[in-house]
Amino acid sequence: MSVDAIEHLVGGLGTSILALAVVLLLLLVALACVVGIGLVMVPSTAKAVRLAAGRERIRLSRWGCDLPLPPAVPAGLRGVLHDPWVRREVAFVATHGTVGFGLGVVGLSLPMSAVQNLLFPLYYWALPPEAGGPGFINWRIDGFPDALMVGLIGVGWLAATVALGPRLARLQALPGRRLLAPPRDVDTSLRIAELTATRAAALDAHAVELRRIERSLHDGAQNRLVAVTVLLGAARRAMLRDPARAVEILDRAHDSAELALAELRSVVRGILPPVLDDRGLAAALDGLAAGCGVPCAVEVDVPGRCAASVEATAYFVVAEALTNVARHSCAASVAVTVRSSGDRLHVSIVDDGWGGADESHGSGIGGIRRRVQAHDGRFTLTSPPGGPTALLVELPCGS
Incomplete structure (x- = not known):
């Protein structure tokens, strides 16, 4: 859990830095508006606000928060000032660029302090005794017992990281979850x-x-x-x-x-494959992996059974994706991961091929997207040139 929290905090710190830059831009435009010059900059500044908010929407969407994309920013000054989306996004960048930035810095300082203090007994001898320890430890280190005391303080920092990391990550994400949701x-x-x-x-x-x-x-x-x-x-x-x-x-x-x-x-x-109906999704996917022309590793962590239509869609997604991997990717291996989290079924197919998958080239990706959308699910394809290709699908499967 703490590792996930640190990953959340790192991503949130990155978007908060972008939001902080936009906040500074907003202040400059506000000062320029006093003399009338900044009024012509308001529409372009609103686009910068939308960009910062969009990065946070993408980040939160990766962690299970469904935030729909807003319409385009209005072109004129009057449209920007009356757009409820822009007002909420301005409030978001102001909050996330200040409070979110502070939470990110505090959240990352906890594991860094823990690592510095835990490792201090291994290198204290290379420092002069009067230099003290890492961070706020400024007393004299005269030998290994003093260095060991610093290491014990690192255990406390580690405990604080485990206890406070998830809470800090949730607090950092709260403005985005509240303010970037659609206006009522x-x-x-x-x-x-x-x-x-x-x-x-x-x-x-x-x-x-x-x-x-x-x-x-x-x-x-x-x-x-x-x-x-x-x-x-x-x-x-x-x-x-x-x-x-x-x-x-x-x-x-x-x-x-x-x-x-x-x-x-x-x-x-x-x-509807009989093995899917008789033995479940894990056995059906093992059969697909056995018949795949590329070495395929399958990991299924789904307690219980989902609805038959959801399992059939997951089976179709994996079957079509493995067919594409074998035909087009020149991959040496492919990994299929299926897990349930709450009321969502997550399907991931990642190969180490040469990438460049394009839905418009008729490779079956459009059919996968239609199947997923039919279940009100989410479909994401990442395939940069040179690879790897990652196909991520999220399906509602009930509680």
Whole structure:
């Protein structure tokens, strides 16, 4: 927990430094407005405020806080002054750039002081005795017992880090969670737009799945069954004239019927794999990893079962992602991690390939996004040129 808290504090300190710079810019613009010069700078300053707030939105979104993006900053001075989003973001940068910066500095000084004091008995001999110890320790260090006392103080700093780190991280994130949420008068309209988009994605995903099933049946099993009927007709006609020929044709019809059954089973497995229904998500993903052309490590930490539709979506996401890795990434390994946290199911697929994955190139990423959006989930793809590629999916799975 303390490691996560330190990571939160480091990220929050970075965004607070940006917010502090914007606060200084706001003060300069406010002073310039006294003489009228700063009025023309207000719209561009509002964009700087939006940039700082956007960085904090991205940071908090990585830690499970859903903060929708606001509309574009209004162009004119009047629009900026009457925009409720801008007012809340100005309050955020003022709070986060001061209080958040202070909390970040305090939060990071705790583990740094702990490390300095804990390691002091190992290097105290290299310092003059009158130099004292690290930090606020300014008494004379005459030998190992004094240095050991400094190390014991480091244990206290470590305990303070474990006890206070999570609380400081939560306090640092509080202004962003409160002030960067949508204003009350626009929250409902945003939610309606979001639900409309996810409903359209659900319908789109359903239509795509129906077309896939229809294409699989038409191109595979239906052609096999037509061939069976043709062969049976030929066998019936040849029964009296050439029984040996009829037996050969019946064997071919039998083979075609078996192929049709195999293709039908394949279509059914594509709708909902039996192993997913019988043995759960972990066993189904182990089967995908075993059949992947790239060495794949699977880690599943999901106590209990999620809804069947959620498990099927997670299975589809992993299956499509592993197919893309095997076909396009030239990766040497891929790691699949599935875990549940609260009422959310987190799916992560990370490979060490050459990156550059692009949803617009028809690699199946669009289908993954539609499936995830149909469940009101969250989809994130990070694939810089040279790799690695990380595909992160978050699905609601109930409590």
